[in-house]
Every structure is written in structure tokens, then in C-alpha cells.
Amino acid sequence: MKVGIIGAGSLGLLFAAYLSRAFETIIYTRTPAQAEQINQNGIVLKKGDTETSTNVQAFPISDWKGTETVTVVAVKQYHLQTIIEKVNSSAAPNLLFIQNGMGHLKLLEAIKEKNIAVGSVEHGALRxxxxxxxxxxxxxxxxxxxxxxxxxxxxxxxxxxxxxxxVIRENYFDMLLKKLIVNAAINPLTAILRVKNGDLIENPYYLQALNNLFEEISDVLRLDDKEAYLQHIHYVCQSTAENRSSMLKDLEAGRMTEVDAILGFLLDEAETLHKKAAQIQGLYFLIKGKEQEERSEQF
Known part of the structure; x- marks a missing residue:
């Protein structure tokens, strides 16, 4: 069985490093230069005090034809439109999309006559x-x-x-919703405050801001068991205390974030329900402003 992985960011490299132990794996990169470096050095996986290197074939995304049995799509949500166009003109039969948020679900509806799964990744990875x-x-x-x-x-x-x-789940919407709630509460706050995940529960003022934001998120999503969701957010902050959120890392690197797929989805829901979402909207604008600021400083 052949597995193709589109995208060689942190998750793409992580999936390639592990899946290549069980399958013939090919990774497709945004640039030919990255493909060349992977072909020369393999994919190096660091975990704790151990370091392993695995030989994985790499090609630029322009070479992808969808001939693998399974394709894992590991690009950011804002790159999906181009990928979906390639998917629709490819022979790819089975695809697993592992984007954050839920904004990409509408995009996936444009894919016809393919077997599609969506994923929610709980690993921490840093390229x-x-x-x-x-x-x-x-x-x-x-x-x-x-x-x-x-x-x-x-x-x-x-x-x-x-x-x-x-782990196979029965309901994709409920599965992604749980991850969305965590991302929407943790990512924008850590990105704006420039703090690690654990700081949100260790600092009492940050904790109050986190709890207040969750109340607005739960109102927009009309959550039933709010306390269970809130406790899960606190647990994620504690269990990933030393991690920096993907949104924070994107801003620090001058990259676009996935705020449209996360907070943008919630704002669309709020508009549909004629609900006010002042905190969500404020954080959305702040993140978009930071994106513009960080990217302009690179030029």
C-alpha cells in the first residue's frame, strides 16, 4: 500500500516519519528545494532524547498525480482550494484531510466521487x-x-x-467540533499574549479571559454539556503546558494563521443565528492585524 502526503510542514513531516515505517510513503512539498533536502537527508524525527532518520521519497506538489492508495492532505486550510482543484482532476481514490478548525468542510463538498475522511490530530509537532x-x-x-x-x-x-x-470515530462533525472548541479558546489567546498553553491556566487573569471566551464560544455553538467542554480545555492547557500553539508559531514565523478556519467559522455561525460574538470578533481582528504586521516586517 502506498501513502502520499501533501504538505511538508510539521504535521506532514510527522506523518511521513511514522507512516513510512508501515507503508511505502511519498511526501509532496511546496518547493522543489525542500524536496531535494528531504531526498538528501531523509526525514529526521526527534522525540525526547532520541533521533531517527527515515528515507522517504519527496517530490514537489506539482508532481502529485494521486496514484497512491491513500493521500493525507496536511496543508493549511488557506492552501486547500488549489489542492482540491488538483484532487478533482486526479485519480486519487481515498483522501484524509487533517486541517484545524471546521471552515474546510464547505471546501470539501466540492470534491466529487472520492472517498474522504477528516482527521483531528492531537500530537504536538514542531518543524x-x-x-x-x-x-x-x-x-x-x-x-x-x-x-x-x-x-x-x-x-x-x-x-x-x-x-x-x-482512532476511528463515528461522527465527523462532533469529532471536529471538540477540537474546534479547544483551538478557538486556546490558540488566539496564546497568539496575542505570546505565551505557552499552560500560562492560560496558571495566570489567574488569563484564566478568567479564557473562561469568558469559552462562554461566548459555547453560546454560539449552543453547547449542552458546557462544563465538560471547559474542563477539557483546561486539561489540554495543562497537558500541553510547555507547548506553543500553532497560531502563535505561525505569527512568530510570519505565516498566515488558520484563524479563518477557526474563529471565522464561529463568526459565520454567530451571524447565521443572529448572535453577538464581540470577544470572538475582537480576537479575529487582532489576529488578522498581527498577520499583516508580522508579514510586513519580513519585507
């Missing part, structure tokens, strides 16, 4: 260079069928390495 990734937080990958059949997904989950499990 150190073009071919090196640090696995700084162990977790699982949740996956659920979005459209088509799911036999291929169950086969994939059964064959992945034991230390990189894929």
Missing part, C-alpha cells in the same frame, strides 16, 4: 528545518468518514505503528 521535525507531544489522530466508503480508513488505522495510532 525545525526542511527535513527535521520534533515530536513534542504524544497523542492520537482521530479520523471519521466524511463521504464515500471507509474500508480504506479502517485498513490504514489497523496498520499504522502502535505509537502513532489512528
Amino acid at each position: 525545525e528545518n526542511a527535513y527535521t521535525v520534533y515530536h513534542n507531544g504524544e497523542g492520537i489522530t482521530n479520523a471519521a468518514r466524511f463521504q464515500g466508503t471507509a474500508d480504506w480508513l479502517h485498513f490504514l488505522a489497523a496498520k499504522v505503528p502502535n505509537d502513532f495510532p489512528i
Whole structure:
């Protein structure tokens, strides 16, 4: 079985490093230069005090034809439109999308006659260079069928390495919603405050801001068991206390964030329901402003 991975950011490299232990794996990069570096050095995985290198074939994304049995799409949500156009003109039969947020679900509806699953990744990963990734937080990958059949997904989950499990969920919407709530509460606050995840519960003022933001999120999403969701957010902050959120890392690197897929989705929901979401909207504008500021400083 061949597995293709589109995207060689932190998650793309992490998936390639682990899945290549069980499958013939090919990774597709945004630039030819990165593909060349991976072909020269392999993918280096750092975890704790250990470091391993795996030979994985790499090609620029322009070479992807969808001939692999499974394709894992690991690009940011704002790159998906271009990828979906390639998917619709490809032979790719089975695709797993692992974007943050829920804004990409509408985009996936444009894909026809393919078996599609969506995933929610709980691992922590940090790309150190073009071919090196640090696995700084162990977790699982949740996956659920979005459209088509799911036999291929169950086969994939059964064959992945034991230390990189894929857990099949029944309902993709509920699965992604749980991750969205965590991302919407933690990511924008840590990005604006420039703090690690754990600081949100260790600092009593940050904690109050986190709890207040969650109240607005729960109102927009009309959550039933609010206390359980809030406790889960606190647990994630505690269990990933030393981690820097993906949104914070994106801002620090001068990259676009996935704020549209996360807070943008919530603002669309609020508008549909004619609800006010002042905190969510304020954070959305602040993150968009920071994106513009950080990117302009690079030029």
C-alpha cells in the first residue's frame, strides 16, 4: 500500500516519519528545494532524547498525480482550494484531510466521487528545518468518514505503528467540533499574549479571559454539556503546558494563521443565528492585524 502526503510542514513531516515505517510513503512539498533536502537527508524525527532518520521519497506538489492508495492532505486550510482543484482532476481514490478548525468542510463538498475522511490530530509537532521535525507531544489522530466508503480508513488505522495510532470515530462533525472548541479558546489567546498553553491556566487573569471566551464560544455553538467542554480545555492547557500553539508559531514565523478556519467559522455561525460574538470578533481582528504586521516586517 502506498501513502502520499501533501504538505511538508510539521504535521506532514510527522506523518511521513511514522507512516513510512508501515507503508511505502511519498511526501509532496511546496518547493522543489525542500524536496531535494528531504531526498538528501531523509526525514529526521526527534522525540525526547532520541533521533531517527527515515528515507522517504519527496517530490514537489506539482508532481502529485494521486496514484497512491491513500493521500493525507496536511496543508493549511488557506492552501486547500488549489489542492482540491488538483484532487478533482486526479485519480486519487481515498483522501484524509487533517486541517484545524471546521471552515474546510464547505471546501470539501466540492470534491466529487472520492472517498474522504477528516482527521483531528492531537500530537504536538514542531518543524525545525526542511527535513527535521520534533515530536513534542504524544497523542492520537482521530479520523471519521466524511463521504464515500471507509474500508480504506479502517485498513490504514489497523496498520499504522502502535505509537502513532489512528482512532476511528463515528461522527465527523462532533469529532471536529471538540477540537474546534479547544483551538478557538486556546490558540488566539496564546497568539496575542505570546505565551505557552499552560500560562492560560496558571495566570489567574488569563484564566478568567479564557473562561469568558469559552462562554461566548459555547453560546454560539449552543453547547449542552458546557462544563465538560471547559474542563477539557483546561486539561489540554495543562497537558500541553510547555507547548506553543500553532497560531502563535505561525505569527512568530510570519505565516498566515488558520484563524479563518477557526474563529471565522464561529463568526459565520454567530451571524447565521443572529448572535453577538464581540470577544470572538475582537480576537479575529487582532489576529488578522498581527498577520499583516508580522508579514510586513519580513519585507
